[in-house]
Amino acid sequence: MLVVATVALAYSLMQIRDNSSWVRHTNDVLRLIAGIERAVLQAESGERGYLLTRVGEYRAAYETAKSALPHAIDDLAKIVGDSAEQQQNLAAVRSSIEMRLAQLQRVVELAQDDPQTSLDILEQARVDLLTQRIERGLSTMTKYEQAVLKERQRNFERSNFAAAAVATCLVILALASGCVGAFLIERQRTMARQQASDQRLRELQAELLHVARLGTMGEMSAALAHELNQPLAAIANYLKGSRRLLQDSTDKSAERIRTALDKAAEQALRAGEVIQRLRQFVSRGETEKTNERLDRIVDDALALALVVAKDRAVEVSVNLDPTAERVLVDKVQIQQLLLNLIRNALEAMEHQEPRELEISSRRGEDGMLEVVVADNGPGIDPQLADKLFLPFMTTKTSGMGVGLSLCRTIVTAHGGDIQAEPRPGGGTVFRFTIPSADPL
Template sequence: MTTSADELVLLIDGATNYAIYMLDPEGRVTIWNRGAERIKGWTEAEIVGHHFSRSYPAEEIAAGKPAADLARAHAEGRVEEESWRVRKDGSEFLANITITALYDDDGKLRGFGKVVRDITEQKSAERALAGRERHLASILATVPDAMIVIEEHGRISSFSAAAEKLFGYAEAEVLGENVAMLMPRADRDTHDGYLATYRATGERHVIGSTRIAVGLRRNGETFPMELAVGETSSGGQRIFTGFIRDLSERRLTEQRLHELQSELIHIYRLSAMGTMASTLAHELNQPLTAIANYLETTRDMLADARTPELEMIREALDMAAGQSLRAGDIVRRLREFVAHGEVGRASEKLDTLVHEAASLGLIGAHEAGVRVIMSLDPEPHQVLVDRVQVEQVLVNLIRNALQAMQDCPTRELTITTARESAGCVQVTVTDTGMGIAADMSDRLFQAFATTKEDGLGLGLSICRTIIEAHGGRIWATPAPGGGTSFHFTLVRADPENADAG
């Protein structure tokens, strides 16, 4: 029995993180372990025989709390609470306190056992952690991106306020559910398969990357979204956090910008038509006048009705028909140039495209004293283009070149084509004008940059938009001997796909 009592004392003294002591029925200390000495500061010799209320704060002593605690323990058998206590040096600490009433075999109160643990640092850490959690929660509550946390089998464990707004579900409705409920039916099985593969092999498909996906709202509506997924571990379990951004507004904006761009291109076509209209009447007048003359001559020759003249009659009629076709072709190309709408890309002969654009762009060039030089690559190039839009670029560059040479003594316009690389062809329009001012060279292709008094500054900007949309590039260089060369590239079409749209 003595050995067991000694072992019990050793055990109690070894619990240095706990103040363990005994009280008699009146509350005087009878046993005081080393943990009590360390936590409260009094040695066993200093405290044994003294009332346990010594470690209570003064205001609690004045309120009678020590006696009330013992009375409650006696009545209930055991009392546990968290309360402030005082050390020997007067400092206070937050304690977890347990008071247990002890009885003898006859049921008579023998005293009380007390266990006290200093939880000041623990509570401070808990408060700091709670504060950080509140701070994090406040941040996540204001982040516009939705946040969803799932465990390794795909079940939802957290659903942010932004996610509630985006998908239309309350957090309580989705907790514990498979995250696949937020995906269109076609993606659900695939997602579960990705998770199963990742758990088995570690092969990633979405985790650690950002991709574009499709989400499903509660009302059945689908929407495009940007999804970024990260991974962490907690308690040996994988946890995945997904951040989701709704791209619906961005897609609508992109669509509207595309529509505005198409409208701007169409407006420019109309503007270009206006600049050509003044010379069109004169240019058409020449073939139409020739038609009239040929027909009048034919009429006169038929009046004589002499057989030797039949060959000349046929020749005159052929010439009249040719001039009629030329006039009709000019009108047709102009109407096609102005027509609104996407033609669609197709494989086109570059030489034909250049000649057709020149038939419009060079209207009035002969009368203005401009010498036109065509230096086209003898190799037949097929290019993958929207014919009307690329011809628009050529017409714009040709008209700009003609205007640049209006006041120049030498007026030569050269159109050149050549293979640039295995996949591209280069087209160049060169004039002998005054060249480009130094202050314009860096912003030549910017919108609203112009040196013309009546210009909008949109022509070259639209040209760049069209060429870059075709996968090419456009730039300008000083021409040898004066003037400017405008170059642009087009992607060559695969001959095997010459009819591809």
């Protein structure tokens, strides 16, 4: 009996070793797939950045990613060489990547001398959907590898269960319960290591994808900010010139027109300031703090946000702490923060009757001022509460998922904190803290 029990135990340990080898193999495949996808995104980001700005740094990023792709594909081909289906999937992905790299190289070469042809190639790339084909191909390989691992694990569990049952019975008959206990402990440790490894891999993949997309968003934001500042300045100048032309007019509506032009010029300048601050924020992550009145910041944000709610009544209640009127903040960023929260509240209350919006503030004990934005909408799904401020997290069909993430970034840059909680009686309450400029 002891001999049979020893054989059964040895067989189970061999199965555990094989299963660990399968897990490592799958982890290596998924790591290489994530690296290929990241390199494709970096190549496209570098190519578009170079096309927009002609900065050599973007071209260098493109060249680095392009040179890394063939090696990564060859490494992946070696690992999946034992699977005919994965080889076929990789061949399709390799073909799409080669075509996409050829398009990118052609665009980079023509960017200086023939920009129109490079733009035509970009348009053809959008029609060909090569990037989507690459992503689908890599996703297919990932799903296949995960499915194979699950099937191997099911087989492992079935065979391991049978061996464990035989070993347990024999050990009980031979009064060798200690061997069974050691076997079970080792099995549990192996499964725990496997689960931890899988979890770390999933977290790494999600982090890499978010970093790649956030990096692309930052580059595009800086480029767009640079391009939009000039037309906005031109708009403001034209509006001021138009006002001067009306200065001596005796027409009855001239004063109203001058007032409208003043407001339009003011908003054009404010838009330029917002874009400039966004560019600085993306490129350096710094804020320029000044002593400002909180009530004026709230009034400006409300005036802008309520423009979209003119067709439906909104009951707005503003209750600010009179003992803490001034704050030490970047005015434009806090206006944008309030504007995002107010717009989210209005959208949440779209089908609510009546619609109630409340903005209040109170002084804290740590030199900070707490600002509250509350609505009576349907509230937030409890399952999404912990992920609410993550990048690209959204419940809107047309949303990008960067609004609340940007709000948290702005509050953190001011040394504060932001959180969301259910409102008693229905709705949502957003609370954030910013530095107070009034003495305690």
